[in-house]
Amino acid sequence: MRPLIGISCCVKPFGPTGMPNHAASDHYVRVILGPVEGMPVLLPAAGEAISRELLSRLDGLLLTGSRSNVCPVYYDGPQHAEGTPEDEARDATTLPLIRAAIAAGVPLLAICRGFQELNVALGGSLDQRIQDLEGRMDHSTPADQAIVRVRTGKAHSVRVAAGSGLARLWAGLDYDAAAVPVNSLHNQGVARPAPRLRPEAWAPDGTIEAASIEGAPGFAVGVQWHPEYDWERDPLSRRIFERFGAAAEEFARRRMLNRALPSAVAAE
Numbered sequence: 610m611r612p613l614i615g616i617s618c619c620v621k622p623f624g625p626t627g628m629p630n631h632a633a634s635d636h637y638v639r640v641i642l643g644p645v646e647g648m649p650v651l652l653p654a655a656g657e658a659i660s661r662e663l664l665s666r667l668d669g670l671l672l673t674g675s676r677s678n679v680c681p682v683y684y685d686g687p688q689h690a691e692g693t694p695e696d697e698a699r700d701a702t703t704l705p706l707i708r709a710a711i712a713a714g715v716p717l718l719a720i721c722r723g724f725q726e727l728n729v730a731l732g733g734s735l736d737q738r739i740q741d742l743e744g745r746m747d748h749s750t751p752a753d754q755a756i757v758r759v760r761t762g763k764a765h766s767v768r769v770a771a772g773s774g775l776a777r778l779w780a781g782l783d784y785d786a787a788a789v790p791v792n793s794l795h796n797q798g799v800a801r802p803a804p805r806l807r808p809e810a811w812a813p814d815g816t817i818e819a820a821s822i823e824g825a826p827g828f829a830v831g832v833q834w835h836p837e838y839d840w841e842r843d844p845l846s847r848r849i850f851e852r853f854g855a856a857a858e859e860f861a862r863r864r865m866l867n868r869a870l871p872s873a874v875a876a877e
């Protein structure tokens with residue numbers, strides 16, 4: 610039986626009345642069914658009820674990318690510029706969910722916005738427009754960029770720390786740790802890393818692009834780029850999902866064992 614992987618949803622307006630819907634990109638569903646070898650379940654942005662009622666039934670958690678931005682109130686940041694997209698329902702769901710998942714050792718993979726949520730959930734802060742900061746690159750891709758290979762193509766390199774969790778995860782693969790090409794579709798980035806956030810990869814301008822979580826009992830990895838766009842042709846992207854899936858599979862096995870144990874003990 611495949612491990613059950615929760616995928617975070619955004620609340621997005623649909624149809625002529627802008628009816629709020631809970632949505633996630635098909636890329637995330639396909640990557641869970643593909644290299645993760647899991648069974649995807651969409652997690653509505655329904656607040657803390659999701660971590661309270663659903664987390665115990667999940668074997669993994671995928672925090673998705675999104676054009677919307679974590680509300681600054683969660684990291685004592687300045688208000689966003691007028692027109693910056695936000696998604697309070699998603700924040701109210703994912704931030705407690707991340708804390709609960711890490712505490713419970715539920716394998717967690719955080720991508721782009723999900724990576725930023727990971728940092729904020731654990732006490733870190735964000736820069737809201739990296740491109741406006743002295744000496745920093747523009748990491749964004751215009752929302753109206755319709756040419757897929759431009760929108761999701763490789764945009765800059767990242768340097769991966771030797772001996773890091775990411776370096777271990779990519780063991781045996783052929784790549785240059787000083788310059789791993791990645792795509793880039795974000796305006797925001799880690800400003801103050803959370804106390805437990807262990808940065809493991811950086812863009813040439815110093816932007817933190819990947820991290821693991823100190824002391825996390827389970828798999829807990831965040832990346833600022835989008836491996837879900839590249840896994841079918843890029844071994845490094847695929848490996849991230851394979852290792853996440855293996856962690857979820859092991860978590861599922863132990864969860865089933867623990868569920869069987871009480872009755873087995875009682876039967877003795």
Ligand SMILES: N[C@@H](CCC(=O)NCCCC(=O)O)C(=O)O
Nearest residue numbers: 674675676677721722795796797
């Ligand atoms: N909004 C945040 C996070 C960026 C992010 O998750 N981008 C993914 C966009 C999805 C897509 O357009 O394919 C930021 O801007 O930093």
